[in-house]
Amino acid sequence: MSDNVEVKTLIIDEQEVSARRGQTILQVARENDINIPTLCHLEGLSNIGACRLCLVEIKGSNKLLPACVATVYEGMEVTTNSERLQQHRKTILELLFAERNHICAVCVSNGHCELQTMAQDQGLTHVRLPYRNPQLNVDASHERFTVDHNRCILCTRCVRACAEIEGAHIWDVMGRGINSMIITDLHQDWGSSACTRCGKCVQVCPTGALFDKSKIGSDHPKYPDFLPYLNLMREAQ
Amino acid sequence: MSKLKVATVWLDGCSGCHMSFLDMDERLLELAELIDVVYSPIVDAKEFPDEVDIALVEGAVASVDDEKKIKKVRAHSKMLIAMGDCAVAGNVPSMRNPFGPEAILDRAYIQNATIQQQIPCVVVPKLLKVVRPIHEFVKVDVFLPGCPPSADTFHAALTALVTGEPLDIPALTRFGA
Numbered sequence: 001m002s003d004n005v006e007v008k009t010l011i012i013d014e015q016e017v018s019a020r021r022g023q024t025i026l027q028v029a030r031e032n033d034i035n036i037p038t039l040c041h042l043e044g045l046s047n048i049g050a051c052r053l054c055l056v057e058i059k060g061s062n063k064l065l066p067a068c069v070a071t072v073y074e075g076m077e078v079t080t081n082s083e084r085l086q087q088h089r090k091t092i093l094e095l096l097f098a099e100r101n102h103i104c105a106v107c108v109s110n111g112h113c114e115l116q117t118m119a120q121d122q123g124l125t126h127v128r129l130p131y132r133n134p135q136l137n138v139d140a141s142h143e144r145f146t147v148d149h150n151r152c153i154l155c156t157r158c159v160r161a162c163a164e165i166e167g168a169h170i171w172d173v174m175g176r177g178i179n180s181m182i183i184t185d186l187h188q189d190w191g192s193s194a195c196t197r198c199g200k201c202v203q204v205c206p207t208g209a210l211f212d213k214s215k216i217g218s219d220h221p222k223y224p225d226f227l228p229y230l231n232l233m234r235e236a237q
Numbered sequence: 238m239s240k241l242k243v244a245t246v247w248l249d250g251c252s253g254c255h256m257s258f259l260d261m262d263e264r265l266l267e268l269a270e271l272i273d274v275v276y277s278p279i280v281d282a283k284e285f286p287d288e289v290d291i292a293l294v295e296g297a298v299a300s301v302d303d304e305k306k307i308k309k310v311r312a313h314s315k316m317l318i319a320m321g322d323c324a325v326a327g328n329v330p331s332m333r334n335p336f337g338p339e340a341i342l343d344r345a346y347i348q349n350a351t352i353q354q355q356i357p358c359v360v361v362p363k364l365l366k367v368v369r370p371i372h373e374f375v376k377v378d379v380f381l382p383g384c385p386p387s388a389d390t391f392h393a394a395l396t397a398l399v400t401g402e403p404l405d406i407p408a409l410t411r412f413g414a
Contacts, residue, residue: 103332104413105322105384111413120411125380126325126372133334133367 010076025067025078026054036080037089037118040155041068042204044227045164051155052092053118056080064088089122098129099178100136101150102207109208112221115153116207139184141191144213145202147182152209154180157224158201165230170195182209200227241290241399244276245320246310248303249330249368250296253385254321255279258293260388268392271399289314291398297323297330298369302362311375316398319377322384322412324370329384331368338364381406383414390414 006021012034019028024047029036040051049066056067059077067080079085096102096115104110136149156173159182163169170193174183184193202210204224211220245255255278261268275289276282285306292314298304311317322328333341342364346356371377381394390410397404 097326101332101335102412103328104411105328106332107413113413116412120407123407125382125406126319126370126377128372130369130373131327131331131334133331135335 008072008074008076010072010074010078012078013080019072021072023072025056025065025070025072025076028072029067029078029080034080036067037122038068039114039118039153039206040157042157042160042224042227044224044231045157045160045204048156048160051153053089055085055088057082057085086122090124093119093122093124094127094129096153097124097127098131100132100134100152103150107151107208108211108215108220109151109222113208114206139190140213141189142195142197142213143191144197145190145199145210146213147184147190147210148208149181150209151207152182153207154182155206156182157204157206158182158210161200161204161227165227166196166198166200168194168196168198171201240271240273242275242286242288243272243291243293244285244289244310244314245274245278245293246276246285246295246306247278248294248296248306248324248371249299250321250323251329252278252295254293254295254323257385257388258320258391261392262388264388264392268395268399272395285309285313287313291316291318291395293318293320294324294371295320297327298365298371298374299330300362300364304365304374307371307374316378317371317375318379318381318394318398319371320381321386322382325372325380325382326412327368327370331370334367338366379404379406381410382412383410384412386410386414 008019008021010017010019012029012032015032017028017032026036026041036056037053039053041047041054047068049069052066054067055064057079058065102115104116107113138146138148140146159171159173162171170184171182174181174187184190184195202212203222205222245258247255274280275286292310294307294310294317298307319325323330342356347354381390383390393409394404
């Protein structure tokens with residue numbers, strides 16, 4: 001038996017589950033229909049544990065671990081939805097809403113936004129923190145797409161989709177902490193960057209930060225489900 | 238049981254929440270059996286009453302006048318409901334925040350005016366530097382997000398609040414709804 005098929009048994013939310021060695025808590029939870037909320041995770045991209053929504057409690061540890069990158073071990077006991085975790089998740093969402101200018105009512109992604117849906121799912125009815133209201137740019141220099149930094153939550157799905165799937169690595173992150181921004185090339189306008197115009201970044205963006213210019217109003221559903229299929233087909237070749 | 242006294246207040250918003258409230262249509266008649274609307278932009282009362290059971294507030298706090306009003310409403314209301322995204326989160330009125338009130342006044346009254354280019358300074362209240370949701374000024378008891386919250390949301394929420402039944406707001410509405 002190779003390392004890959006070594007079976008681990010663990011407990012997630014009082015449910016006994018089995019997993020393969022090297023699997024993440026998130027993978028195992030989802031295989032067993034246990035929902036752990038995520039924003040930066042996307043099936044088909046690498047995991048970076050950036051958004052912290054998937055934090056879970058592990059028995060015997062006082063640290064919270066991001067389920068998307070933490071791997072399982074034998075006898076692990078995971079709690080995914082305690083009162084404490086719910087509070088943390090709400091606070092994380094409040095921080096995201098307060099950090100930039102997310103005005104759902106006038107956003108192209110209204111009704112199709114993962115941040116908006118997540119807020120509703122997590123029972124968020126208002127933001128207790130003061131809004132920062134930063135002045136941020138909208139770059140509409142690209143012929144097909146627009147980036148509105150007001151809506152960006154820095155999940156870096158666009159960065160990973162462009163680098164890992166398209167292989168172009170046009171997107172990246174500039175600056176640190178609260179000054180972080182996604183940029184194209186070496187902070188050039190998107191329109192004059194080496195963008196291949198494939199549009200994968202737009203489809204994987206969870207909010208209205210990246211959108212297609214040909215869509216008007218809030219009629220802008222996104223379809224990131226192509227990623228796992230694309231990966232599967234590439235592996236098959 | 239005597240009827241509950243309900244007030245509705247209009248701060249910096251578009252009146253869409255009030256329109257949506259009215260969209261309850263014939264259900265307003267059922268509600269009228271349980272509540273009296275004692276103060277509202279759509280009734281005659283000019284002064285906010287001394288004692289109100291439920292106050293529904295539409296709009297963000299954007300001017301010194303809004304600030305005065307919301308404090309008065311809070312002082313005289315048992316329950317205060319933030320009605321709609323402007324009251325809950327600032328929403329569209331808060332889109333001026335990154336630029337400041339001077340830039341907005343300049344755009345409206347100087348750049349876009351063809352005659353009498355001047356910024357009004359009498360009668361109209363002074364704008365606050367930053368537009369903020371009402372819970373940053375006073376305690377809010379119930380948050381009803383949505384732009385606007387639907388008539389169904391109003392009906393479900395008000396019925397629950399008036400009859401004391403449990404109310405699950407995220408099941409009814411969301412930001413931008």
